[in-house]
Amino acid sequence: GAGVSQSPSNKVTEKGKDVELRCDPISGHTALYWYRQSLGQGLEFLIYFQGNSAPDKSGLPSDRFSAERTGGSVSTLTIQRTQQEDSAVYLCASSLDGHYGYTFGSGTRLTVV
């Protein structure tokens, strides 16, 4: 596609439910990143996929968070047993070559009530 696509754009869920957030990167981009951003705060790194290498999961805040990237393309971020502190905008970005920077999707705004 022309850009990084994320879905849904907004998600409201009840505390304790599981949610799945989807990211469709720019075609051909080998690197994919997930971040989250709470209101008024900076970007918090979550996880990074590069080609077929093992992902860098160092930013995942707890074992309730996991992510997959199937076939080197679409990625799904799963949050189990959501908590209110999980409420944030979840941003995905992809890159062909880090030397050219990366492109963000418009994010999924998650609200846990």
Add this chain to the structure above:
Amino acid sequence: RKEVEQDPGPFNVPEGATVAFNCTYSNSASQSFFWYRQDCRKEPKLLMSVYSSGNEDGRFTAQLNRASQYISLLIRDSKLSDSATYLCVVYNYGQNFVFGPGTRLSVLP
């Protein structure tokens, strides 16, 4: 010490002013450098890459000093539409991008 640090801001400047943002990074092996812009409740967008020779794009000038591990962004003739948070980003080959905390700019009429 954080890997990427920026002026804490916020910067409040009148229209037409010149404003400069500074950024320092701690990893001397860092290879690529960028300025991103983030508008309120929007995703960050690439403003410009930063090259060792310095580069200019209209009213925006970026400079890199590898010896001092310092990056700057200069905005001339500020417009109301320049109001945003400016993020300094550093890329280390084979690793993640690292974001600075951002500097907020408000251009006032």
